[in-house]
Amino acid sequence: MAKFLLPILLILALPLRATEVTATVSANPVGTEDAFQLTIKVDGVTGEVQFPELTSIPDFNIIAGASTSRSTQIINWRTSVSSSITYTLSPRSAGTFTIPPFIVKVGGKEYKTQPIKLAVKKGSLLSHQQSRPRSPFDMFNDNMFNPPASARRPVSADSLFIRCELSEPIAYMGEAVMVSYRIYSRVSVAQLGIRELPDFTGFLTEDVPQNHVLNQEARTVNGVTYNTAVIFRKIVFPTKTGRLPLPQPVFNIQVGNPYSFFPGEPIQRKSQPATLTVYPLPTPQPNGFSGAVGQFQLSVSFNQDHVKMGDSITCTVAVSGEGDFNTVELMFPESVDGFRMFRPSSPELKREQGNPLRGVKTWKIVLVPQKTGTLVIPGTRMTFFNPVSKDYVTRETKPVEISVEKGTGTATSVVPGAGGSEVVAVGNDIDYIRTGDTPDRFVDISESQWYRILIVAVPFLFIFFGIVLRWRDPSRRDPVTYRRTHAASLFRSRIRGAAKYLKKGRGREYYQQVSKACISYFSDKWNRPILDLKIDEIARDLEAQGVEPELIRAIVDAVEYCDFESYTPSSNALNRDIIKDAEIAVSRLEKVL
Amino acid sequence: MRKWLVILLCLTTFGSASDIGALYRKAGEAYAAKDYDKAIELYSQAASELSASGEKSFDLMYNLGCASFRKEDLASARLYFEQARRIRPLDPSVNRNLKVLESRLSDKIKVPPVGTVEKAYQHLYQSIPYPVLTGSLLIFWFLVFIFLGLLISGRYSRKPFYYGLGVSLILLLMTFGLANSRAGELARREAVVFQPEVEVFSEPSTSSSLLFRIHSGALVGMEGEQSGFVHIILPDGMNGWARKQSFKAIH
Incomplete structure (x- = not known):
């Protein structure tokens, strides 16, 4: 029997097949506007799998990945584990290219994939080849759960594409250019989304608020009418010269009727390439040029031109037009003679809804007159480069006269230090270095090991010394001395015993215990047997020792009261105060004896 | 008084004080002569010598920050100024310099306002040097156990020891609270961005969604690490x- 069983067990223990490493692509050929999957798969995994980390593949862009998966199959009682890694690629140009072999380590052993020859054609081909796979569970073979034919119809590159449109094909450095990604479609689109936000290398960018609902517009290209809509917009400002390529983001599109139960297969479309030609700004640049490029108008207005001393006026400086407002700076004088000037407000930028390149940037400055008469606020100016006229333009406003009358307020009430002016910061820089012969230095003791040792060890040390001191206490070795020195604490512990009887309502025991505690105190203090001590004798001895008669009376009263109550118990409630009286008397005696 | 306490706790006898002093002076001269590279080299050398003996120096970190700032290396300047601020959080110069530095960074990150009570408490524990806090903590800890030991010995009148124990316990708890808050601040995991632009993703993978970008010199808190x-x-x-x-x- 064992003869037969052994080979069977050996067969069962064998893996389904030997390790096999393959690289495959989801489509071949593909179009330049298509994205496809490259999958490296290991079948028959026998140990740890180390896939290559792909950062670039010649002639292709890696647009997504890597996503890994692992699966286990059990067939005929034998297991097979396979593992795979998938990247999404898009070709850079048309032609025939070879995806190089990759090295995969499985259980410490290296395996090499076969190179893949891939044909890339212009446009998009992928949608022609993709069709919905037939479900293996579709046993009834009816159309109830299949999408309609229209949803499965392949979408050609001419029927649906995305263009990158620029407000200007040529711009100067720093000029604001609107970049719009517009979809052109002759088929219904159910869903639309961007796969990954593009990286605008070579540009500064500014976001444009997006509408949640796309505005559709009919446009004709080569005699063909398309439904179009802007999917994504951004204002870009080129930071270098030359022909700058715009990014080509990949969009996920679901074709079909958005209201249908079968929205159709998802497809991907890469935006068509676009470049922006950027020229440098002409030199020499005039003084006062802050880098603003565009077409701007400058205006200055005041909320009033007649003002009373102490009242304020608000000056509004507005720069309106089209261009890069980020580089437009306030060119208002830092101080105005006869006025106290407050720091200008933060600029407010309002962009036009229809054309976000156009807008108005405003600053508000509060001025408080410091003297009466006709005061002049000088004009302001700004210099910018106009890309239309291709030259530098300076806009200037005229000086404005403000009439200041005497009012309730005075200059001195507004400005601290009459006759002078506040210190105005004209620069901004860091403080100077620390000088001296040596730098400061310290050790963080909390980080040292000694600190931790001390924290843990020293408490034990002190407690140990406390125990040793207690153990070596000579009074504890001699019972007579011990009783004398600890008479008060022994008294208190007996009183605690009496309090227990009080709690239980046992009056007789309670009074007896209080009386006994008082007599025992003197017995401990004077080292005399308790039976030999009577309260009268105690009183006499205390008197002989010069104790105040009032204190003697208090202790005698307490003892006599307790004795009386213990032998002739009354029906009255137990006297709780007697404990307190006895304690006070003993603590006073402790100071005397 | 505070300075005096710091000096008292500072252990200035470690290492070769004269060597570090000479490096410090030479670095100061290089800075004055606008030779910032040399100044940084000498200050770094002094700092590494101090660090080898387990010591720290506010002055060295602060001066390294100033020299890096002058070299337009704003990320390094931020790192050194932040390290200096950890040693003396309320130093006016380092706070002023950080403000100037932040105004020159491309990322303007809003810091949420702190409540008045929290601010007052922060000011309290930041105004006491950390070595003073840790030293006081040790002293009050000892006092508690000295009084406990005396109470256990039972040799002397107990009343003053009870009072002593109570007062020491209160002071211990107060110092512990302050030291713990300061230690938490010192142990905070923070870092400075050292690359011109850093992309921040929703997951620890470049294939996840890009959330935002931060730029050189920005200060960030770090919470965890995973696969690089x-x-x-x-x-x-x-x-x-x-x-x-x-x-x-930032250490």
Whole structure:
């Protein structure tokens, strides 16, 4: 029997097949506007799998990945584990290219994939080849759960594409250019989304608020009418010269009727390439040029031109037009003679809804007159480069006269230090270095090991010394001395015993215990047997020792009261105060004896 | 008084004080002569010598920050100024310099305002040097056990020891609270961005969604690491995963 069983067990223990490493692509050929999957798969995994980390593949862009998966199959009682890694690629140009072999380590052993020859054609081909796979569970073979034919119809590159449109094909450095990604479609689109936000290398960018609902517009290209809509917009400002390529983001599109139960297969479309030609700004640049490029108008207005001393006026400086407002700076004088000037407000930028390149940037400055008469606020100016006229333009406003009358307020009430002016910061820089012969230095003791040792060890040390001191206490070795020195604490512990009887309502025991505690105190203090001590004798001895008669009376009263109550118990409630009286008397005696 | 206490606790006898002093003076001269590279080299040398003996120096970190700032290396300047601020959080110069530095960074990150009570408490524990706090903590800890030991010995009148124990316990708890808050601040995991631009993703992978970009010199909090990525959080609450090698941690 064992003869037969052994080979069977050996067969069962064998893996389904030997390790096999393959690289495959989801489509071949593909179009330049298509994205496809490259999958490296290991079948028959026998140990740890180390896939290559792909950062670039010649002639292709890696647009997504890597996503890994692992699966286990059990067939005929034998297991097979396979593992795979998938990247999404898009070709850079048309032609025939070879995806190089990759090295995969499985259980410490290296395996090499076969190179893949891939044909890339212009446009998009992928949608022609993709069709919905037939479900293996579709046993009834009816159309109830299949999408309609229209949803499965392949979408050609001419029927649906995305263009990158620029407000200007040529711009100067720093000029604001609107970049719009517009979809052109002759088929219904159910869903639309961007796969990954593009990286605008070579540009500064500014976001444009997006509408949640796309505005559709009919446009004709080569005699063909398309439904179009802007999917994504951004204002870009080129930071270098030359022909700058715009990014080509990949969009996920679901074709079909958005209201249908079968929205159709998802497809991907890469935006068509676009470049922006950027020229440098002409030199020499005039003084006062802050880098603003565009077409701007400058205006200055005041909320009033007649003002009373102490009242304020608000000056509004507005720069309106089209261009890069980020580089437009306030060119208002830092101080105005006869006025106290407050720091200008933060600029407010309002962009036009229809054309976000156009807008108005405003600053508000509060001025408080410091003297009466006709005061002049000088004009302001700004210099910018106009890309239309291709030259530098300076806009200037005229000086404005403000009439200041005497009012309730005075200059001195507004400005601290009459006759002078506040210190105005004209620069901004860091403080100077620390000088001296040596730098400061310290050790963080909390980080040292000694600190931790001390924290843990020293408490034990002190407690140990406390125990040793207690153990070596000579009074504890001699019972007579011990009783004398600890008479008060022994008294208190007996009183605690009496309090227990009080709690239980046992009056007789309670009074007896209080009386006994008082007599025992003197017995401990004077080292005399308790039976030999009577309260009268105690009183006499205390008197002989010069104790105040009032204190003697208090202790005698307490003892006599307790004795009386213990032998002739009354029906009255137990006297709780007697404990307190006895304690006070003993603590006073402790100071005397 | 505070300075005196710091000096009292500072152990200034370690290392070769004269060597570090000479480096410090030479670096100061190089800085005055606008030779910032040399100044940085000498200050760094002095700092590494101090660090070898387990010591720290506010002055060295501060001066390194100033020299890096002058070299337009804003990320290094931020790192050194932040390290100096950890030693003396309320030093006016370092706070002023950080403000100037922040005004020159491309990222303007809003810091949420702190409540008045929290601010007052922060000011309290930041105004006491950390060595003073840790030293006081040790002293009050000892006092508690000295009084306990005396009470256990039972040799002397107990009353003053009870009072002593109570007062020591209160002072211990107060000092512990302050030292713990300060230690928490010192142990905070923060880093400075050292690359011109760093992309921050929603997951520790470049294939996940790009959330935002931060730029050189920005200060971030670090919360965790995974497969070469670090989870960063900005003072305004924005957070995500970025490559670890883009940051230098503040110690």
